Amino acid sequence: MATKCLVSLPLSASSSSSSGKTCVAARVQLSPSAAPHRRYRTRLSVATGGEQQTITAQEPAQEPEYGIVSIHHVGILCENLERSMAFYKDLLGLKVNPARPNDKLPYRGAWLWVGSEMIHLMELPNPDPLTGRPEHGGRDRHTCIAIKDVLKLKEIFDKAGISYTLSKSGRPAIFARDPDGNALEFTQV
Numbered sequence: 001m002a003t004k005c006l007v008s009l010p011l012s013a014s015s016s017s018s019s020g021k022t023c024v025a026a027r028v029q030l031s032p033s034a035a036p037h038r039r040y041r042t043r044l045s046v047a048t049g050g051e052q053q054t055i056t057a058q059e060p061a062q063e064p065e066y067g068i069v070s071i072h073h074v075g076i077l078c079e080n081l082e083r084s085m086a087f088y089k090d091l092l093g094l095k096v097n098p099a100r101p102n103d104k105l106p107y108r109g110a111w112l113w114v115g116s117e118m119i120h121l122m123e124l125p126n127p128d129p130l131t132g133r134p135e136h137g138g139r140d141r142h143t144c145i146a147i148k149d150v151l152k153l154k155e156i157f158d159k160a161g162i163s164y165t166l167s168k169s170g171r172p173a174i175f176a177r178d179p180d181g182n183a184l185e186f187t188q189v
Contacts, residue, residue: 073111073118074143076182081108081123083179088112088119091160114145130181136165137175137183144185150174153186 078084088094089112097118100111108123134140147153150172157164157176167173172188 071117073120075120075122077124077126078121078180079126081110081121084121085110087178088121091156126180133181136168137177137185138168140183142183142185144187146189147186148188150186150188
């Protein structure tokens, strides 16, 4: 199993590394007790110049007592619900979940299906800056949606004049921003 440098971290001034960086690498192995929930054993190797230190972390063998099931929904802030619905519902084709009540919250919103999970659009003030964000959404907070065909979505974005970037790693993924600057990744599975 190959190990690669995942991130380089600055070392303290007392470090003897000539580059001033520490390479943090990880190996992930599927443990034998993977069914029905996958469990991974992670081995981190920290190289500081000529020396290497290995740290092994392992997830607990059991689920937490409260029982993690999945991600239920992602909350996305929007300035104008109608404008966001035009993007998420009309352009992307997400369906509204009519079973989720909108009249019980002190702000406007909508629940949209993404597979078996949802996006909760919330018309609330956004504390994040709208300028100065990275052009590539993969370098920002983002929500990732699994799709079947990146090229078809690229055509939809091209036709609608939506700006996007493709994955920097070369894998089939496209990054765009919604009308409020929220970063979205669409990765082909």
